[in-house]
Amino acid sequence: MPRIGTGFDVHRIQAGRPMVICGVTIPCEFGLEGHSDADVGIHALCDAIYGALAEGDIGRWFPPSEMQWKDADSAQFLRHATGRVAARGGVICNVDVTILCERPRIGPHREAMEARLAELLGLPAGRASVKATTTERLGFTGRGEGIAAQAAAMLLVPK
Ligand SMILES: Nc1ccn([C@@H]2O[C@H](COP(=O)(O)O)[C@@H](O)[C@H]2O)c(=O)n1
Ligand SMILES: C[C@@]1(CO)OP(=O)(O)OP(=O)(O)OC[C@H]1O
Numbered sequence: 001m002p003r004i005g006t007g008f009d010v011h012r013i014q015a016g017r018p019m020v021i022c023g024v025t026i027p028c029e030f031g032l033e034g035h036s037d038a039d040v041g042i043h044a045l046c047d048a049i050y051g052a053l054a055e056g057d058i059g060r061w062f063p064p065s066e067m068q069w070k071d072a073d074s075a076q077f078l079r080h081a082t083g084r085v086a087a088r089g090g091v092i093c094n095v096d097v098t099i100l101c102e103r104p105r106i107g108p109h110r111e112a113m114e115a116r117l118a119e120l121l122g123l124p125a126g127r128a129s130v131k132a133t134t135t136e137r138l139g140f141t142g143r144g145e146g147i148a149a150q151a152a153a154m155l156l157v158p159k
Contacts, residue, residue, distance in 0.1 A: 005052030010040065021104075036070070049095075092154070097129065
């Protein structure tokens with residue numbers, strides 16, 4: 001049956017950390033705070049996939065209280081979510097991620113992010129989409145206090 005899931009995540013800006021979004025480290029004068037590498041795009045996408053499966057959220061599988069996930073590469077979280085789909089005999093049809101921030105500009109890195117997500121998901125090119133929007137300088141993203149991401153995932157799962 002078709003199953004759809006959505007995800008949303010926010011991380012606070014933090015100086016002195018790398019900026020990793022959708023599996024790609026991009027040049028930026030600040031990074032994101034988090035227990036892991038704080039890849040806000042991948043976290044939202046994991047929640048979309050877990051949500052489509054009704055298997056909880058990323059914190060269920062990778063609790064922030066566990067030191068083994070400190071500074072972890074979020075690619076492993078996405079591999080796990082993808083593995084859960086396979087374990088249920090399902091496939092991922094397509095995913096779509098939107099990053100909400102004024103800076104950094106996502107456009108120059110969009111194709112690299114899509115390629116990396118497709119690789120991690122085991123999808124052909126064109127099935128993983130990354131988009132970006134500002135919030136017109138409104139709210140916490142607009143003030144540059146944090147970055148938000150939302151995601152959707154479409155699956156086909158036997159039941
Ligand atoms: N961090 C961002 C934000 C936006 N973009 C690109 O700019 C376009 C216009 O943004 P608006 O918020 O004014 O709609 C948007 O469609 C993105 O293509 C970006 O690259 N990085
Ligand atoms: C990714 C995890 C891993 O402990 O921690 P964070 O990097 O803090 O990310 P967040 O999206 O706040 O929470 C989910 C956690 O599972």
